[in-house]
Amino acid sequence: MTSEVTEGSVGIVEPRKIRIDSPLILDCGRLFMWHDLMVETYGTLNAARSNAVLICHALSGDHHAAGVHSADDRKPGWWDNCIGPGKPIDTDRFFVVSLNNLGGCRGSTGPNSIAPETGRQWGPDFPLLTVRDWVRSQALLADKLGITQWAAIVGGSLGGMQVMQWAVDLPRRVRHAVVIASAPQISAQNIAFNEIARQAILSDPDFHGGRYYDHNAVPARGLRLARMLGHITYLSDAAMRAKFGNDLKAPQPSFNFDVEFEVESYLRYQGESFVDRFDANTYLIMTKALDYFDPARDYDDSLVDAFRQAQARFLVVAFSSDWRFSPARSREIVKALVDAGRDVSYALIESALGHDDFLMPLPDYHRVLRGYLSRVADEVGA
Amino acid sequence: MTSEVTEGSVGIVEPRKIRIDSPLILDCGRLFMWHDLMVETYGTLNAARSNAVLICHALSGDHHAAGVHSADDRKPGWWDNCIGPGKPIDTDRFFVVSLNNLGGCRGSTGPNSIAPETGRQWGPDFPLLTVRDWVRSQALLADKLGITQWAAIVGGSLGGMQVMQWAVDLPRRVRHAVVIASAPQISAQNIAFNEIARQAILSDPDFHGGRYYDHNAVPARGLRLARMLGHITYLSDAAMRAKFGNDLKAPQPSFNFDVEFEVESYLRYQGESFVDRFDANTYLIMTKALDYFDPARDYDDSLVDAFRQAQARFLVVAFSSDWRFSPARSREIVKALVDAGRDVSYALIESALGHDDFLMPLPDYHRVLRGYLSRVADEVGA
Incomplete structure (x- = not known):
């Protein structure tokens, strides 16, 4: 923000x-x-x-x-x-x-x-x-x-x-x-979101067990998914609707996996820019601290x-x-x-x-x- | 079910x-x-x-x-x-x-x-x-x-x-x-969930542009994440809480990424078993049909x-x-x-x-x- x-x-x-x-x-x-x-x-x-x-x-x-x-x-x-x-x-x-x-x-x-x-x-x-x-x-x-x-x-x-x-x-x-x-x-649902974000990172082949720095790699796919998922939970359903609508950008479907809805480009952008500024191991640590809080x-x-x-x-x-x-x-x-x-x-x-x-x-x-x-x-x- | x-x-x-x-x-x-x-x-x-x-x-x-x-x-x-x-x-x-x-x-x-x-x-x-x-x-x-x-x-x-x-x-x-x-x-929020599920599959290196059959591979990581995400939306927050609670299984954290909460094992199981019975390309088709419905x-x-x-x-x-x-x-x-x-x-x-x-x-x-x-x-x- x-x-x-x-x-x-x-x-x-x-x-x-x-x-x-x-x-x-x-x-x-x-x-x-x-x-x-x-x-x-x-x-x-x-x-x-x-x-x-x-x-x-x-x-x-x-x-x-x-x-x-x-x-x-x-x-x-x-x-x-x-x-x-x-x-x-x-x-x-x-x-x-x-x-x-x-x-x-x-x-x-x-x-x-x-x-x-x-x-x-x-x-x-x-x-x-x-x-x-x-x-x-x-x-x-x-x-x-x-x-x-x-x-x-x-x-x-x-x-x-x-x-x-x-x-x-x-x-x-x-x-x-x-x-x-x-x-x-946090609730079981919150833990569930965190767990999926973690699994996205942990299962990314570029994660290399957390040693991606040594491999000159970044688990970008996983971190991107984690961030996209986070963004869903930061916005209300009504706000997403008001902000992005749910109509196709074009009059008819494109029948491929390109961006067709505003919310898709928003999420892809948020995911992409997060990869450039955040570390995947830190993301794991943060979500675990959330889960543990009690x-x-x-x-x-x-x-x-x-x-x-x-x-x-x-x-x-x-x-x-x-x-x-x-x-x-x-x-x-x-x-x-x-x-x-x-x-x-x-x-x-x-x-x-x-x-x-x-x-x-x-x-x-x-x-x-x-x-x-x-x-x-x-x-x-x- | x-x-x-x-x-x-x-x-x-x-x-x-x-x-x-x-x-x-x-x-x-x-x-x-x-x-x-x-x-x-x-x-x-x-x-x-x-x-x-x-x-x-x-x-x-x-x-x-x-x-x-x-x-x-x-x-x-x-x-x-x-x-x-x-x-x-x-x-x-x-x-x-x-x-x-x-x-x-x-x-x-x-x-x-x-x-x-x-x-x-x-x-x-x-x-x-x-x-x-x-x-x-x-x-x-x-x-x-x-x-x-x-x-x-x-x-x-x-x-x-x-x-x-x-x-x-x-x-x-x-x-x-x-x-x-x-x-x-479907709502912008629904589209957002579908988009993350699709991105999980499409970005899995084992997806091979959808030709994973020819590579004797399965985009298991992506399909697993997609299914885990689906399951969050199938259950209410209260039901997840009633079903799994949100307390640690052990009295204290384990400080690693093993399963520590019931909801984690539930999601991992659901994700895993889905990979054995469902095709990733079909999942993509189904979510797109949902998004297009109007x-x-x-x-x-x-x-x-x-x-x-x-x-x-x-x-x-x-x-x-x-x-x-x-x-x-x-x-x-x-x-x-x-x-x-x-x-x-x-x-x-x-x-x-x-x-x-x-x-x-x-x-x-x-x-x-x-x-x-x-x-x-x-x-x-x-």
Whole structure:
């Protein structure tokens, strides 16, 4: 999702690679003695260090959430419509931190970076991760930046899961938790979509057991299919119909496998462009982290007991047209928070597009975020 | 979908290959001078030839709708729970005809049969088909069987589309049209699913441009993915959750790509077994016929004008949990029929499973079919 650079952009930003030199023990039992995280920050940390906001990205996101990388960069960060001076996540008041998660493919330590032990790319030797691992890694980053407590942690979709996990695992470090278009655990249907995406990649002959880098190959077929499939779940049926229609482009069928419907060219384009910018091993890691997410698992499968650990106040936002993580899933989160005695606000945004709406500048949505976060800013003296 | 052989089975049936030796001109402009159809019949054609019922199959169906092929055959036909003596489609009263459509892979002329001109399998030289082509082919079969008018034509999903096309194209030959879990045209989302399935097959290196027979290969990876994807759309989210849950099979993640969730083993099994019984070129043909289906296309995009051609009375059945062809799509059919002044009954069946419910012996569903079809039988003196 991209948007034009608008009024109130943070302008030109420079990503930094930050070396986290504290050991990180993963849920799988493996250990990183150090790891790198690609980070962008927007705004200024105040003297009290109380105005920091962490942005957690979703499946295919990265550190580049706002601004541009050069004066002639036409493509701003993925959430530029929401982060900037005067925007809902207001960089005149907040110090905003955005990172590419561990396991990513945009400069953070991940399967396509060089493993120090072998001197070649990690590939399939890179461990599978959990949302909890990301929270641990992000906490080490917070230490490094001197941030004891986040004024707010904000994330949509898989990003919202990181927000919840933060609130449960490190309750004193999260003042406000903003969980957008997310779910307390993914559904069997979500797992099914992820599994097909993984099988598409794993069964691609160019995958070479994950060592495609060594073969100068890319499992493009598999990654393309995985991305096409993802896009179906990001849009509502009605939005697809409105956006593409379902009539042939020509008056009559062509009787071959060329593009005949608008939605076909859209999907082929999305699949193709993803191959150029994303790493297949990272895609596998991300979908597995999604499948594994279950904050209740360590609390006898009680989400209420998990949320009893939290101290943050919550804002939960859902979109009416989202069928990937439907409003019903957000209400499960809200109900568990209420039952756990937590302070929670819930907003259901009327929307048309589907899951992708969490990236869109819908007026009601931005009004909710702006209102909530401006009170947070007041509260922390930002 | 299978079910145990139950009371009221038609017993052992023998498929027949019927040579249709009249020329068939296809929508793509190509011509078959003759073609073969694999056919099963159940029950007896009455002297007036008025009690014939045609069954139209869906995407992966075939001629074997009821009964078994031998005494120790454990797997009855795909709609055995509905077709048989005393069953909703009552073979004590009706003469039921079930065929494998042209382009199929179960004995009818299709991409895996031998092209007379070349002496080798058709493969990609087999023409893409439309629902209208199937209706033409089925009409030639009716001629061959001496059936001037069907008492009823019955079909679910893609089968229901054939029923509608019959009623529009050959109005005098259809007395009753039973359209189950279908749609007047597929949605952009449906096309998107089909397109991904096709791309999975077309991009499989073992596809060899459709000439995999000549390479002694099978595009198993692609066909497997296509089938897995199909299965997601056949089940409701709630049914998947009820059937498989979304908890790990083990207490903790395994951190590898082995099966960790029930739904993963289900999908892998469904994908695997499909490869053994279905032809990839046929799958491509079937999904394209689905995409092309649009009875309104020749009537200035007016479904009402299309249905004005029909003379049949209609029964339209939808299932509450079906999201592939939702009840809203069935209501579009009903509304257009009403606006066209046609006689139509509509039943919305409360169900849990999803699209697959049209194959299930749900009591309300079978009661509706039984009631409707017994009145049809009375009417035609069966």
